[in-house]
Amino acid sequence: MQVNADLRPILGPQLVRLDPMRIKQLQDPQVYDAIDSLAKLSAHCLQLRTPLTTCEKLINSDSTLYLSWKYDEEEKVSRLLGFAKVGRKKLFLYDAQMQTYEGEVLCLLDFYVHFSTQRQGVGKQILDYMFSQEHAEPYQLALDNPSVTLLGFMSQKYGMNRPVWQNTNFVVFDELFQSLSAENGVEKSPPDGWRRPMTPRRLGTGMTDTRWLQHAVSGHQSKGNAMAAPVDADMTPQGALSNRAHQAKARKAHILSSKPLW
Numbered sequence: 001m002q003v004n005a006d007l008r009p010i011l012g013p014q015l016v017r018l019d020p021m022r023i024k025q026l027q028d029p030q031v032y033d034a035i036d037s038l039a040k041l042s043a044h045c046l047q048l049r050t051p052l053t054t055c056e057k058l059i060n061s062d063s064t065l066y067l068s069w070k071y072d073e074e075e076k077v078s079r080l081l082g083f084a085k086v087g088r089k090k091l092f093l094y095d096a097q098m099q100t101y102e103g104e105v106l107c108l109l110d111f112y113v114h115f116s117t118q119r120q121g122v123g124k125q126i127l128d129y130m131f132s133q134e135h136a137e138p139y140q141l142a143l144d145n146p147s148v149t150l151l152g153f154m155s156q157k158y159g160m161n162r163p164v165w166q167n168t169n170f171v172v173f174d175e176l177f178q179s180l181s182a183e184n185g186v187e188k189s190p191p192d193g194w195r196r197p198m199t200p201r202r203l204g205t206g207m208t209d210t211r212w213l214q215h216a217v218s219g220h221q222s223k224g225n226a227m228a229a230p231v232d233a234d235m236t237p238q239g240a241l242s243n244r245a246h247q248a249k250a251r252k253a254h255i256l257s258s259k260p261l262w
């Protein structure tokens with residue numbers, strides 16, 4: 001995504017953390033347009049009709065954008081290479097044994113590298129930078145409705161190859177639950193500000209135990225899973241097909257029914 005200007009005075013280093021305040025302060029229509037255009041490509045790639053990311057949405061959110069860009073000295077243009085949008089969300093999660101967990105989790109909400117630059121290490125650079133800034137480890141990341149490419153990326157680059165799909169279409173990794181399991185039979189204490197529900201949740205006919213997740217997440221707003229944010233379903237055939245939840249279900253069924261992809 002090209003901008004015919006030197007963005008160094010505006011953006012600074014080639015890997016940059018843009019929180020809502022910083023994005024608001026940029027006050028540069030060229031940068032806003034370039035970020036929005038890159039986010040449109042991301043949406044196109046996932047066959048979404050509406051981009052998950054725009055500068056306007058970012059300014060009014062609590063998400064953070066990690067952006068990779070570079071200045072081409074010869075052509076005197078700046079190029080936006082890719083971005084990751086993350087946010088901390090309260091999530092309700094199940095592990096493979098159907099134990100429940102709740103807490104605030106770092107979530108990868110949108111992740112894209114320009115098609116001309118993919119598989120050159122940019123995505124890994126962005127996530128490494130994001131992990132260092134967020135003081136998080138790869139196993140602590142939840143993926144919102146991940147693509148097969150992203151699951152392959154997490155497996156290959158971070159050794160995260162035991163995804164646990166959630167019914168909200170988030171994916172977390174088994175290592176997250178392992179890190180929370182009881183040590184010597186002693187359950188770890190919940191983080192500050194959290195309390196254990198008075199009664200365990202009942203699922204179907206069985207009972208589940210509830211545990212605390214130290215860094216936790218919730219559903220995606222666009223899918224209507226965020227608390228108190230219902231979204232009417234688009235019932236048209238096009239709407240159903242381009243519905244991200246529908247795609248995720250199809251992807252999940254495909255992944256679960258086929259041999260491991262990596």
Ligand SMILES: CC(=O)SCCNC(=O)CCNC(=O)[C@H](O)C(C)(C)COP(=O)(O)OP(=O)(O)OC[C@H]1O[C@@H](n2cnc3c(N)ncnc32)[C@H](O)[C@@H]1OP(=O)(O)O
Nearest residue numbers: 110111112113118119120121122123124146147152153156
């Ligand atoms: C929560 C969400 O945002 S889900 C949506 C995730 N985004 C997408 O699927 C959009 C399309 N893909 C992309 O934008 C990019 O490929 C990203 C963001 C997933 C990764 O960025 P890149 O700069 O390509 O990553 P990087 O170069 O660091 O690592 C490449 C690895 O990603 C995976 N990968 C990237 N592209 C592909 C592909 N076309 N096919 C299979 N694996 C791929 C592989 O593991 C690859 O490793 P390899 O090249 O050694 O085989």
